[in-house]
Amino acid sequence: MTSPKSAPTARGPLVAWHRRAGGRIETVEGWEICVSHPVQPDAPRSGGNLLLDWSHRSVTELGGPRVSELVSGLVGADVAVRRMAAARSGIVCRLTPARAIVFGDPGSGVLGDPAAVDVTGGWSTIVLAGPDAINVLSLLSSADLRTRAMPVAAVRQGPVAGINTLLCHFAGHWELHACPDSIVSLWEAVLDEGQAYGLQVAGAERLGEVVTVGGGGEEGTT
Amino acid sequence: MSSQEGPCTFTFDGRSITARPGQTIAGALHQDGVHVVSRSFKYHRPRGLFCATGRCPNCLCTVDGYPNVRTCVTPASQGMAVRSQNAWPGLKWDVLSIFDRLHRFMPVGFYYRVMHKPRFLWPVFEAIVRRIAGLGRVDRQSGGSRRYDRQTLHSDVVVIGGGWAGMHAAIAASRGGRDVTLVDDRENLGGHVLFDPGARVDRETEFESTVQAVLDDPRIRVLHRATAFGCYEDRLVAVQTGDRMIRLRAGQVVVATGGWEQPLVFPGNDRPGVMLAGGVQKMLWQDGCLFPGDAVVVTDNQNGYRVAHSLAACGTRVVAIVDHNATPAGDPGDLPVWTGQTIHSVRGHRHVTSAVIGPLEGASSATESISCRWVVQAVGFTTASGLLAQAGCRLVYDESRDLFRADQLADGFRAAGSVNGTFDIDACAREGRLAGEVAAAGEGGGTVDLIPAETSPPVRRPPDGKKAFVCLCEDVTDKDLFDAVAEGFANIETLKRYSTVCMGPCQGKMCQSSSIAACARANGVTISETGRTTARPPEQPVPLGVLAGRAPHRHLIRRSALHDWHVEAGAVFLDSGAWKRPESYGDPAAEYQVVREGVGLIDVSTLGKLELRGRDVAEFLEFVYPNRFAKLKVGRVRYGVVCDEAGIILDDGTIARLEEDRWFLTTTTGNADGVDSWFRWWLATRPGWDIRLTNVSGATAAMNLAGPRSRQVLAAVCDGDLSTEAVPYLAASQLTVAGVPATVLRIGFVGELGYEIHVPSQLAEHVWCELMAAGAASGIRPFGIEAQRRLRLDKQHLLAGQDTDALSNPFDAGLPWIVKLDKPDFVGRSALQRAEGREPGQQLVGFRLEGDRVPPEPSLVLVDGRLEGRVTSARYSPVAGATVGLAWVPAELASNGQQITIQLDGQLVNAVVQREPFYDPEGARLKS
Structure with a gap:
């Protein structure tokens, strides 16, 4: 065997899109990510509507009868079905009694468990933030997005722009998780419908304005 | 109402019209003295504003290229181009208004009875009818720019x-x-x-x-x-x-x-100048329009008196309030009231000139003509x-x-x-x-408790005269409805369909009550006995664009993790369901050749991939597959087909045992979600099973390195021993490829030594590029679906869904060895047991057709001129030197050497059945 010509670098499915759109691509912690885009949109707190790509993180699927036990170990308590909670450095979404998805690093204890399967790369994440996020989503999804029906920390799986999507409601933003093979279609659909609301793409350097990245989970889930 | 601040100018049939701020198009036209706005559908009679509230068809115009816009509720805006409809060469003089004089030759339903003979002239009639019929013309250029x-x-x-x-x-x-x-x-x-x-x-x-x-x-x-x-x-x-x-x-x-608001039915009730009270009020108070001249108000309630006073206040001379009641229903003030009277008809062509007033009941001889320009009706609502x-x-x-x-x-x-x-x-x-x-x-x-009204129901006088319109949209008269009933269309539903009453743009808003009343009268029954027609959406006409929606982006496109590499490499893409897959990179023949002689790499990430863990997985697989898996050794992979309860092939793929309780399955591209659901369905039937199913289709990318030189290319980037002893045919190995953990299956869909390499999808491009670099010296090149299809046909490897259909079981598809009926119960067992003992109808076989003519899929297989089968796949095979393929043929023709007849380009050609692969029938190359 000869050594690989280059060290393995992970690449999310939207990197090529970002590159075509003039985004600045950098390698961070083994992932190629789009750090910034030429146009800097307003922050959501200033009324701006942002669309961000957060595909560059670990994803783990927990399955089987021990899911509650594993989730409790991550979060400190069990998480109800169709709800999510902040874990040590990520989010745990409970889909069914026997199935949960962990976005972010689940820790070595969980990764070694036979009930956990590393599905990093199997889910890509779009972050939609801003005052009109719900209006944009209402053009793409038939789900009831009102706070009463889908409160903060709620999780729903269903079609968004015809694409099977895991939709998570945070206090200041929405996260749309979908299979990477469909994420470009979803991204373009959101962007297209968001035109009327001035939705603009932003690089990963703006993620911090919307979510708490790395450690301590994400805001708005507790 | 428009939010514009100043007046605006638009054109109507080329004429410049000025609209006040907030005025509708129709309001501006009325103000400018344009009282004929359109021509009617059938007789091309001049039509003016009638309801002025967006219900009736009279104000429909083409606005900026969009037909059938209700101008009475559409605000005017600067630069609009408004055109009248259904009139040629113009609104004032319309050639087809001759139909109004020929009405006796165009009775209700005439189009069902005429123009069918002589038969050879029908195309001529059809062209004429198509040109005349319809309302408005779609401007295709304008239509494309709207965003629905x-x-x-x-x-x-x-x-x-x-x-x-x-x-x-x-x-x-x-x-x-x-x-x-x-x-x-x-x-x-x-x-x-x-x-x-x-x-x-x-x-x-x-x-x-x-x-x-x-x-x-x-x-x-x-x-x-x-x-x-x-x-x-x-x-x-x-x-x-x-x-x-x-x-x-x-x-x-x-x-x-x-x-x-409901109109009365009387001769001439469609003439410009005849309007409904609500429309008049709206035009007075919203559009700021005036109704100069004399007006007659026909009413049976207070509403009529209110509109009369409104008109009078705005300068119209109300010459008569014609009240159906014996005593005035409202306060007339100093306006003249004719009680116990109604309108019998109006006179005038392009505009009302007079109204004929007479008693509500009895002979029409005791009538009086009142000169007027406007007839306003306020006779209640439905x-x-x-x-x-x-x-x-x-x-x-x-x-x-x-x-x-x-x-x-x-x-x-x-x-x-x-x-x-x-x-x-x-x-x-x-x-x-x-x-x-x-x-x-x-x-x-x-x-709902129905409390009867204290007042008596209104009395309406049956019209006498021919052109008393019930339906303004379709030009259906009271007489038409009577004629239709006389012809046998006595039920309100059949009457509607035959006469087309209520089927125009107003969808019955103006005519449903009147048509039901006419139907009841014609049948001599009550309205209650007559009933009403079924209400269906849309209640109000809706542009088709709105119903269709603008959904180009909703046409889901699925791209593999290697998609961008394929684009860069100049791949020609093929739509495979929602997937974009490289059909070739420009030269499928060369791609075929390089796999046979050297080494090629194909992206097979679209395969479905499932991971199953748990101690009961083997038992589960024994249950959902007809073949055996319990004794499959760790590190081995086996082919399997999934059948339903009827023994029909749903899908096929490979099943690899990676660890004692960890399995890795692949499915075909189109069936990943279906097989996932199918398995979960059966898992739910036995909650006690210790099985965890994870769909890793998205998380895992796959590529197939194939060809006699594939081992040396893989060895260059792989840490393990790849010898036949270490990794034999049908081995499943956990290796590190280009620094990335990979599951490597030694299988050969294309009939050569090959490795199906599964890696995390985020690292797929890295692994692909490393393999391409490692294979450069061996002449590696990517190959697409087209080359793969040719290669697999050489081996007679079937594609589930392409070569099988909703009737195919493993016995008929040439896979009897895969069914193990001596196993305990499994999905489809009973059906397959019956199928085994039955004489097969058709069988899937390979065929060889001399020459390079390729029958398209699905060409017909004929026996004595009868359709007895079909070709499912065919390609020219360089190694066979002939066209080869798979076809369903009658069982009696399914043995080696039988001759079958295929219809190709309208000719019948002979092919020969061949049951063994066309290439490497012993599988030596696969196992090398």
Whole structure:
């Protein structure tokens, strides 16, 4: 065997899109990510509507009868079905009694468990933030997005722009998780419908304005 | 109303028209003296504004290339190009108005009976009819630029109608703690009260404060200029607003759609100058239009008196209020009243010149002609109850009010105001409040108490004369309906279909009551016995663009993790379901050759991939596959087909045992989700099984390195021993490829030494590029689907779904060895047991066709001229030196060497059945 010509670098499915759109691509912690885009949109707190790509993180699927036990170990308590909670450095979404998805690093204890399967790369994440996020989503999804029906920390799986999507409601933003093979279609659909609301793409350097990245989970889930 | 501040100018048939701020197109035309706006559908009679509230067909024009725009509710804007419709060469002089004189040759339903003979002339007639028929012309160039979209909204309570009752319902529901969506088709709330100053007397402050209360209420979302056009199951309300369709899902629905003003049927009732009172009021008070000259108001209620006073106040000389009642229904002031009279006909062609007035009943000889320019009708309303009917509410005829209203409401529905036949403004408010409270409590539905009206039902005089129009949209006269009934179309539903009454742009708003009355009269039965036609969406015509939505981006495209590499490499893509797959990189023949002689790499990431863990997986696989897996050793892979309970092949793929309790399965591209669901379905039947199923299709990318030199290429980037002893044919190995953990399956779909390499999809491009670099010296090149198809046909490897169909079982498909009937129960066992003992009808076999002509799929297999089979796949094979393929043929022709006949380009060609592979039949190359 000869050594690989280059060290393995992970690449999310939207990197090529970002590159075509003039985004600045950098390698961070083994992932190629789009750090910034030429146009800097307003922050959501200033009324701006942002669309961000957060595909560059670990994803783990927990399955089987021990899911509650594993989730409790991550979060400190069990998480109800169709709800999510902040874990040590990520989010745990409970889909069914026997199935949960962990976005972010689940820790070595969980990764070694036979009930956990590393599905990093199997889910890509779009972050939609801003005052009109719900209006944009209402053009793409038939789900009831009102706070009463889908409160903060709620999780729903269903079609968004015809694409099977895991939709998570945070206090200041929405996260749309979908299979990477469909994420470009979803991204373009959101962007297209968001035109009327001035939705603009932003690089990963703006993620911090919307979510708490790395450690301590994400805001708005507790 | 437009928000423009100054006047604007637009053109109507090329003529420049100036509109005041906020004026509608029709208002501006009227103000400019344009009183003929369109030509009628059948007879091309001149038509002027009639209802002026967006219901009737008379004001339909083409605006900026978009046909059938209701100009009476469309604000004028600067630069608009408005064109009249259904007239050639122009509105003033229309060639086809000759039909008005030829009406005796065009009776109701004439198109069903004429022009069919002589038969050879039908194409000529058809071309003429197609040119004449229809309303408006679609401007394809303009149509492409509009942006139609869809939105989904949810609301606890949806109130349809922003009139007096609707506003009170919305406020009451909001006070009940519900979020409310109020749908109103006008720019401003208020309904007909908005244009009726007389109805607001002593209530001006209350009216304004109510409107403001609705607008200021944060719980109430008001959709202005939004038309609810359909009610569907589970209280789904379809709403059109501009170019957007809103799917409004409601917890409770309050229908407060009010009523539609009804016209009288009398000869000449379609002449320009004949109008409905509501339209006149709207034009007076919203559009600021005047009605110069003399007017006759025909009425049987107070509304007629109010419009008469409005006209008089705006300078029109009201020469007569013709009241059906024996005593005046309202206060005429100093206006002349003719009681106990009605209108018998009007005279005039391009505009009314006089009205013929006479007794309500009895001979028409005692009539008097009154010179006038305007005839205004105010003879009551019918309920706008179409949405209620669509929702499943039961409508009954209320004889005391002469209208249909709901007496049994569908679950979650409530009606309020004029839609109930309640026209008193205070009663409407009360009903609205009650409906809002009931909706807030979630208690809509149930029976409605029908309290008879205190007044007697209106009396209408049957028209005498031929051109008394019931349906303005389709030019259907009272006589037409009588003729149709006489021809046997006596039922209201068949009468509607035969005569097309109620089937035009107004969808019965102007004509349903009159047509039911005419049908009842013609049959000599009551209106209640006659019934009404079925209400179906859309309640109001909706542009097809709105229904279709703008959904180019909703055409889901699925791309593999290597898609961008393929694009860079110049791949020609093939749509495989939603997937974009490289069909080739420009030269499929060369790609084929390189796999046979060197090494090629193909992206097979689209395969479905499932990971199963748990101690019961082997038992589960024994149950869902017809072949055996319990004894499959760790590190081995086996081919399998999934069958349903009928023994039909659903899918095929490979099953690898990576660890004792960890398995890795692949499915075909199109069936990944289907097999996932199928497995979960069976898993749910035995909750006790210790099995965890994870769909890793997205998380894992796959590529197939194939060809005699594939081992040396893989070895260059792989850490393990790849010798045949270490990694034999059908081995499943966990290796590190290009520094990336990979599952490597030694299988050979293309018939050569090959490795199917599965890696995390985020690292797929890295691994692919490393393999391409490592194989550069060996002449590696990527190959696409087309080369793969040729390669697999050499081996007679079938593609589930391509070569099999909904009737194919493993025995017929040439896979009898895969069915192990000596196993305990498994899915499809009984059916397969029966199939084994049965004489097969058709069998899937390979065939060889000399030459390079390739029959397209699915070419027919003929026996004695009869269709007896079909070709499922065929390609030219360089190694066979002939065209080879797979075909379903009769069982008696399925043995080696049999000759079959295939239809190719209209000719019959002979092919020979060959049951063994065309290439490497012993599999030596695969196992090398």
